[in-house]
Amino acid sequence: MTEHIAIVGGGTGGTVLANNLAEELGAELDAGEIAITLFNDGPDHVYKPVWLYVAFGQREPADGRRPLRELVDDRVDIRQDYVYDIHHERRQLELVDAIEPVEYDKLVIATGSQLDPERVPGLVEGGHHFYGEDGAQALRDELLTLEGGHIVLSVVGTPHMCPAAPLEFVFMVDDWLRERGRRDDVDVTYTYPIMRVHGNEHIAEWARPRLEERDIGIETMFNAESVDPDAETITSMEGTELDYDLLVAIPPHTGSDLIETAGLGDGGWVDVDQHTLEATGFEDIYAIGDAAQTGVPKAGSAAHYQANVVGQRIASEVRGQPATAVYGGKTICFIETGMDDATFVEFDYENPPEPSEPTQAMHWSKLAYNESYWLTARGLL
Ligand SMILES: Cc1cc2nc3c(=O)[nH]c(=O)nc-3n(C[C@H](O)[C@H](O)[C@H](O)COP(=O)(O)OP(=O)(O)OC[C@H]3O[C@@H](n4cnc5c(N)ncnc54)[C@H](O)[C@@H]3O)c2cc1C
Structure with missing residues (x-):
């Protein structure tokens, strides 16, 4: 009988996993012993x-989009549909x-994050952001016409995607305004909801003096409650x-409704074993990303x-071998520290990040990483 591996979500995690499984289990796929659907x-x-x-x-939204079919191994079936429920006892998915x-x-859940700006009254009407295609384009237009005044970047809720991106934005906007001779006319303030400027204390300690050097105002313990678009407050x-x-707000995030509906966790996030990535209390369900x-x-x-860890675990299980691969928390991140330089951090569950001295070479490395991403998604890097 053909064993069916289902992956929900064709973003970074789901795409890398689909290609990884096609590579790891190529022989079984070709023999019809397994089928993979994304x-x-x-x-x-x-x-x-x-x-x-x-x-x-510096980029267009189209630079960040490719048809999934171009990126995923031909032997993986791609189904364009929204999965709205999981009956884990019967091992069934419900599709719209x-x-x-x-x-x-x-089953592997790789459904990512969604924005939920409606949670803060006035935010949709009064705020801009760069956490979506349309938002980033509208923000570009606002920046182009802003001659003076006050830019407030407010991290409204955590967790949110890429915790470093709000810092990157204020470092970059500082340079961007200086390059245009407008920095003296524009104040920039960065707000964060806890007592420091970033969730990770090591990055927070590194970032604070850099914000101060650039004369970027800091408001910590700032949990946005409401925005008044008319008064601009x-x-x-x-x-x-x-x-x-100009308010640049990182909107509150939530996970896919599917996760709440299926009872896999609260707020759209799946409770997992942080090493095996198995969903807590559910057999044969993993979550990644x-x-x-x-x-x-x-x-x-x-x-x-x-995705690579779960790919190895599922390949072992399919072959009837014990699954030994584990995730140690590895994360890497290039952080832009202006328009022309960047730092790099690598950390895991045991070792905290230690940002390196920013260099121009690291900035070029980040841009090169972005270009080579399409090979990463295909599983070639
Ligand atoms: C502005 C910005 C900058 C960033 N910079 C970086 C960076 O420099 N480095 C870095 O490592 N990360 C960065 N990130 C974060 C990174 O993009 C995400 O962490 C990553 O995309 C997560 O991958 P994922 O596979 O979990 O989810 P996603 O890539 O979001 O993919 C999820 C997919 O699942 C689909 N989906 C959701 N629910 C369902 C459903 N029920 N049925 C069917 N399909 C569904 C979605 O439509 C989507 O296609 C950045 C994010 C933003 C917004």
Whole structure:
């Protein structure tokens, strides 16, 4: 009988996993002993890091999109549909556009994060962001016309994708304004919801003096409660009110509704064993990437490493061998520290990040990584 491996989500984690499984289990696929299906609610794979550069006019949204079919091994079936429920006792998936449920033997959830700006009154009307294609384009247009005033970057909720991206934005906007002779006319403030400027204390310690050097105002313990788009103010639960001319807000995030509906975890995040990535309390279900509650940041690099681990584990299980591969928390991140330089961090569950001295070479490495991403997604790097 053919064993069916179902992957829900064709972003970084799901795509790398589909290609990894096709490679690891090529012989079994060719013999018809297994089948792999990748379910995604759209036809394209989206590479989100491009959006940071869209905001500064350096990339277009199309640079971050490729048809999934071009990236995924031909032997993997791609189904464009939204999976809205999982009956784990019967091992079935419910799809929006299919009348019959789909059976699976092994299931991997790779459904990523979604934005939920409606949670903060006034944010949709008053705020801009670079966490989506349209948002990044609208922000680019605002930046181009801003002659003076106050840019407030507010990290409204955590967890959010790429915890370093808000810092990257303020470092980059500082350079961008200086290059245009506008920095003296524009104040920049960065707000963060806890007592430091980043969730990770090592990155926070490294970043704070760099923000201060660049004369970027800092407001910590700022949990945005509401935005008044007419008055152009953002108010925190702690009672601080900031005036803005351009509000760049990292909106609250949530996971896919599927996860709540299927009872796999709260807030759209799947409870997993942080080493095996198995969903807690569910047999033959794994979760990877942003959807998995591992404790590491919601980063594409983490999704990539997790996909490789789950690929090896499933390959072992299919062959009747013990699954020994484990995820040690490995995450890497290039952090732009301006328009022309960047730092790099690598960390895991045991070893904290230690940002290196920013260099121009690291900035070029980040851009090269972004270009070579399409090979990474194909499983070639
Ligand atoms: C501006 C920005 C900059 C970033 N920069 C970096 C960076 O420099 N480095 C880094 O490592 N990470 C970065 N990230 C984070 C990175 O993009 C995410 O962590 C990564 O995409 C997570 O991969 P994933 O596979 O978990 O989810 P995603 O890539 O989000 O893919 C999830 C897919 O599942 C689909 N889906 C969801 N629910 C369902 C369903 N029920 N049925 C069918 N399909 C479904 C979605 O439509 C999507 O296609 C950045 C993110 C942003 C927004």
